[in-house]
Amino acid sequence: MSLWEPFSIVAVLPTGDRLYSRLSSIARRGRPPRWREPPRAGGDAMSAPILRAEGITHAFGSLVVTDAVTLTLAPGERHGLIGPNGAGKTTLFNIIAGEIVPEAGSVHLAGVNVTRATPDRRARLGLARSFQRNNLFTDLTVRENLAIACAIAHRVSHVAWKAFARHREVHESAEAQAAALGLGEVLDTVTRHLSYGTQRQLEIALALALEPKILLLDEPTAGMSPEETAAMQAMIAALPATLTLLVIEHDMEVLFGLADRITVLDYGKVLLQGEPREVRDSDVVRSRYLGTQ
């Protein structure tokens, strides 16, 4: 018996797809990320969709939650996603964010097929998200929360030899980010001691710290008081115009106020896609959704 024989059994095993992709991604480490490559010659970068989800179909068991849904977002577009509970909004959202791999259909992000890519890869391609329920580092301060996001954005998160405290540029940009979003005064407050509305703001601030091209917001005003909702609306309205937004929102008025286009989902299918006015005037939508209000 040779020394390595028992281990060679492992070595010659048919490699699973996921292992292969992991190993190859380790091998790729250090090369520039693809989204920094210049746009391909002949393509018009501005008119090409930044996000294209096509024919997305997914079922949990026998329950089809999204059925051939197609969604296309142009750069700078502010797109709203509405529908009654169980319409498949969150599933679609999770498929776009990479938490779920759809059974059929594809997701393209800035021209790159990311249907099977992990959430972190999509984030590196310029997609950031907020979570429906606050998903923060609750026992760290606002400053530390933002510093973690900024360390990733500044591409120093892998540095293992220089103290984090000595990465001045990261901490400065974390402070700047906090100041820009009105979190400057709570920088050193431990997150779980913040009010719900402020935590919600930090949720979005973390996503923005990545300087994304497209931001997914999952019910940004859920559970907020009217004042907090107004503050959140103002914060979203103040986002740079070049940032593409995809927003799930239950509050119709909030959505009609901020979206350029709206997709109405119902039982996993697209009921209607159009401008807010069209949606508001649509009889179908009125009877299926707004009718209940």
Next chain:
Amino acid sequence: MLLEPGFLIVQTLNGLQLSMLLFLLSIGLSVVFGMMNFINLAHGTLYMVGAYLALSTVRWFDSFWVALALAPLGVALIGALFYAVLLRHMQRQSPMRQVLVTFGLIFVGFDAVRMVWGVLPHTIPVPETLAGRVYVLGEVYPAYRLFIIAIGLAVLAALYAGLERTRLGAVVRAGVDDRTMVAALGIDVERAFFLVFCLGCWLAGLAGVVSAPVFSIFPGMDMSILILTLIVVVVGGPGSLKGAVIGSLVIGMVDTYGQVVAPEFARVTIYALMAAVLLVRPHGLFPVRRTH
């Protein structure tokens, strides 16, 4: 040699016998894991204690059948005690702390057994009714080993019926699926868990008793069986009867054939198999919980 039918029959029966022992041990571990996300490393110790209790019962009553009836009950009692004294208070602790408490119990159990029964290996005789040999497809095979297989199959049938037909079974299945949901429905999951835990201990004790006439009884017999049992749970996927059955069969067969075909590799074959399964299915062959 490998393809002789006689050899195949005998080895398959041996594999089936090991599989059934592993099934008795792994099912309790697996369902408790599925329900409470808790793994009892002292499960092997319970198996060992079952064997030792059988040894003492046989000495006192001179009957294997009395041991078969009493020893598993004794083990279940020890399990209940363990639950009441330690585990009940640890539900909110991290999985690591729960696991390490049972790790400490292994040391306690090991030396306790040495104190009571000494360090020398023991055996108990095969009961007279099963001492003979029978012909299976033309091959001579010890009747007692067939008895082990029969016990395993009987337990499997009983558990299957219990899980599918009884209220407790329904609670257990639902509890493995979504524990908080079941608790929200006002069902006492805690009690169901306690019963399942005790049943698991009883089965570990049973495995100890029935294996005692075949293997020798010694302090430390818990270790190798524990690792095999954990591998069964990992390969089968925790929380399901199906996973425990298939896992036991696969591991039992591979281990048995591995021992005769390539004794040098025996255990390494099992680990390689486990690695192969984990590569394709990180949560085992039949995971009950949804894995994103």
Next chain:
Amino acid sequence: MPGRDPLHLPAAAALVVAAGAAWYGGDFFLHEVLAEIAIFAIFAMSLDLLVGYAGLVSLGHAAFFAAGAYATASFTVFLGWPAPAATVAAVGCAAALAAVAGVFAIRVGGVFFIMITLALGQMVYAYFFKAREFGADDGMAGIPRPDLAALGLDAAEPHVFSALTLIAAVAVWVLLLVVVRSPFGAMLVAIHRNESRVRALGCPVQRYKLAAFVLAGAIGGFAGSLIAQHTGFVSPDLGFWTVSGEVLIMVIVGGMGSLVGAALGAAVLVLLRHELSDGAFWEAIGLSADLASYWQFVMGLFFIAVVLLAGDGLYGRLASIARRGRRLRRRGA
């Protein structure tokens, strides 16, 4: 977040001074124990990187300990390499093994991670137990220590070798301190606290976990290389899963997520093991010396008590006392 703990440096200094004093005043036996403590401190600190910082509770860490020990034995005995070269190669071997095992283990979390690391660790144990090239269950003997003749020292002397291991322990502590205070270390803590958020922020979480697993494995291998040189022989028992369990208890005794705590836990457990298995200890407290043969019983009860009662461990207790003291002083001022 690592880096804002004012007690860490004073505690480390105190521990180093204590070890230094024990070394200076120690006899043959104490030097042997000191070397063992230093080696297990290295081993425990490497596991603490995984458990306390990255939140990966491994019950198979002894595999790398054994791999490092066996690699050292092989390079010195089979190939005749000098001990330092063998140590470097052994660290590499342990890291490579950790890279392979890590690919399997890091795909799952929680209790499943515990079980898989346990099983993978046992795989290594089973391999060495059967491998005839490595002496199967007898192990290998005749592992040399570094040749320090150039410095006028003899590493075979316990006081020399224990000094070497103590220096190595301090070096490993510094290395790990740098790592946990770096952005990488902060990221491990962040992954531990909230993995899905870190992933959504664009951090390739799996790669970070694997890197931590490999680093911890490499340092575990380093500890294994030292234990091989300390005892002069290796056996499969080095890789048995109860060794992994014990080192995990060391981390908990001292307090997870503090490197000094892990070293402290190693000292406590090594000393306790020596005392409990020594008949003289039992006679000294007025009991029968025969109890020494049942030391595992007491050790098991100790483990259970530690896990139930330790909370943040010895170091965590110290830190909270220090915090309370500072608060009182501030109030007084």
